[in-house]
Amino acid sequence: xxxxxxxxxxxxxxxxxxxxxxxxxxxxxxxxxxxxxxxxxxxxxxxxxxxxxxxxxxxxxxxxxxxxxxxxxxxxxxxxxxxxxxxxxxxxxxxxxxxxxxxxxxxxxxxxxxxxxxxxxxxxxxxxxxxxxxxxxxxxxxxxxxx
Numbered sequence: 001x002x003x004x005x006x007x008x009x010x011x012x013x014x015x016x017x018x019x020x021x022x023x024x025x026x027x028x029x030x031x032x033x034x035x036x037x038x039x040x041x042x043x044x045x046x047x048x049x050x051x052x053x054x055x056x057x058x059x060x061x062x063x064x065x066x067x068x069x070x071x072x073x074x075x076x077x078x079x080x081x082x083x084x085x086x087x088x089x090x091x092x093x094x095x096x097x098x099x100x101x102x103x104x105x106x107x108x109x110x111x112x113x114x115x116x117x118x119x120x121x122x123x124x125x126x127x128x129x130x131x132x133x134x135x136x137x138x139x140x141x142x143x144x145x146x147x
Contacts, residue, residue, distance in 0.1 A: 003046035006039060007054075018085070019051045020069035020093045027067055027088075060110070063103045069093045076116045077123050099126055105133040112136045 001009075010017055015032070018025040024040055024047060026032050040047060055070060069089040073080050082100040084090040090100045109119060114136065122133055 003043055003050035006043055006047060007050050010036065016067040017047070017051055018067035018069060018089060019048055021071050022048065024048060025067060025069065025089070025092060060103055060106055076119055099123060108133050108136060
């Protein structure tokens with residue numbers, strides 16, 4: 001049995017597979033029995049590759065319907081962040097100390113076409129205040145004083 005067929009089988013059983021770093025997240029946990037645990041453990045590396053392959057095809061609009069916590073390195077921010085499909089996945093990775101972005105926050109950033117320096121500023125506030133990006137407003141520049 002290959003990773004694609006295992007993934008499809010588990011989905012048919014009502015399970016949702018996701019990844020957080022190098023760990024496979026499965027929900028709902030009450031559907032996971034010893035046979036499923038053994039199958040996942042035996043094929044863990046290939047399943048992670050399969051999940052990542054599927055992740056590459058997900059659009060931002062589809063992301064909330066998945067169960068994913070995707071750890072990525074942001075060149076703009078110069079650090080790792082998590083992109084999580086929902087609050088439940090966010091809670092699973094919060095202990096790692098990385099800033100987590102949800103789909104609605106990424107949409108705000110994308111829709112407002114933020115410049116890298118604005119993204120860095122939003123990230124700094126999100127990190128310091130454990131906040132969420134809900135909207136952006138253009139900066140208002142003060143007129144310089146003239147003598």
